[in-house]
Amino acid sequence: MAYVDVDGSSGSGEDLNMLDGHKLHPVLPSGSGGGRKRSRKANGDAIVDAMLEIAAASKMRASAILKSEDRFSISKCIKVLDELQGVDERAYFLALDLFENSSSAREIFISLKGDKRLPWLLGKCVGVPSS
Known part of the structure; x- marks a missing residue:
């Protein structure tokens, strides 16, 4: 996570996000917020797709083994x-x-x-x- 110097005049010393007397605020990547939900959904869909591919490959392998054993x-x-x-x-x-x-x-x-x-x-x- 990146930080941006917003206010150099804060001299309270109580702020935990201070660096050399400058108050730092986190900078969120562009497209954050609503895009984060879409990104999670896209990642979730990709994971589901990958798992379905693994399951299909496993079924094909099991079928091939059974055919071999039957032979x-x-x-x-x-x-x-x-x-x-x-x-x-x-x-x-x-x-x-x-x-x-x-x-x-x-x-x-x-x-x-x-x-x-x-x-x-x-x-x-x-x-x-x-x-």
Whole structure:
């Protein structure tokens, strides 16, 4: 806030806004008063707009995550697993355990080309003790 020297003759010493014997009065920026309300409203509108944009972006991100999770869901993996030829019962049930315990394994399985899925899956089953 700026101050302007208004009255240099005040010598009472009681005024708190004194500088070298000169009385100081605050100077308000131009457009103050009624403009201040408009400025606050404009700032408030800008904040509301920004918050709405953040909310919309958050919804879009959540939607994208859900679509991604749905793409690599256990049910999707089972559907693809059921379509594979040459999967024996042991490998089938080990695959179900793998899909249940690892979202990254589900993503890899679905992302692999069809002819690579069974060899990858059987490789995961190697060394797993049979029940």
